[in-house]
Amino acid sequence: MQLNTILKTLPLLMLAAGLCSAAHAADVKLGLAAALTGPAAKYGVAIKNGFSLAADEVNAAGGVNGNKLQLIIEDEQGKKEEAINVFKKLIFKDKALLVFGPTLSNSAFAADPIANAAKVVAFGTSNTADGITAMGPFTFRNSVMEADVLPVTTRAAVKHFGIKKVAIIYGNDDAFTKSGYDVFKATLANQKIPVTTTEAYAKGDVDFKAQLTKIKASNPDAIVCSCLTEEAANIILQTRALGMKQPFIGGNGLNSPKLFDIAKGAGDDTIMGSPWSSENLTPANKAFIAAYKAKFGSDPDQFAAQAYDALHVVAAALKNVKLTGAIDKDRIALQQALPSVTIEGATGKFAFRKAPPVTGKEVGYDAQQEAIVNIAKGGKFVLLK
């Protein structure tokens, strides 16, 4: 071919290539907003890994109805403002069919209204505060809310240690730690466990001596901690430095290997509830743990397991959706296909449950799953038997 013929045909070739990649763009784009940097990154990185692993599995098996799943992953830094920016990018610029995340409930309260207004599913895999799914019919979560986990956890801890009275410490400026506190307060009243003192801290605090000195003087049998993992670990360490030996009881925030990276053996005897355990030896969980170890060279945690399951939940819903290419229509079709999905995942049997009604408002869907109670032994959580 002459050079000038090549030059003439080049635009046509480029157009053809463009059309090919447009055809290839029938891939299903799924957004993921996760805290990949900042204090919540120990949750966010595990979440990202769980999603990548599951997407690889689905794609290796041929995708969904012939479509490959494409994850578009953005770092929302565990900050509300960034969660809003990332949701906007994923929804309006990338035209994701659905958005997973954000990592913290605190950020979800800021970002999910954007998804609901745009009629795009916001699927939380780690948001456990009350009220998340009251934001609208496009908010879904497979994370089990504190309101379902903490009563079971508290009852088991009280029985295990013979607890008669507890002190509480919590973060009062984070949606999850505050919601966990409200649930603990109601649960303790319900289970008739007196509270010796209630102490609060703010995000980013590193010195808890003032609060812990008051807790020490009130002489509780255990300390209830509605905290994110880094603060919990420092609280535990500082409690031991004050010569206190009380066990801790906590929620979802404590369930990270990070707790033991910082608190080491001082974290032992901490009791925590979760839908996932590495000791749950169902075929689905065994396969998940083995695949995670092979891909990332480390053990998975609850957050990776819930992310992994969430991707499989969406893949199952997508099987029943006939994608048209009209994004607004397809987003709504996916929202309508999700509620009836059930799977047997790494976290066990999973189903959705419609969120409690809110007058004059449509609501989303919560997770219907049992909590398993764990106790920390030798720097990791094991089942409380």
Ligand code: 1QQ
């Ligand atoms: C929430 C949580 C955190 C512990 C997520 C990592 O449960 O913010 O709802």
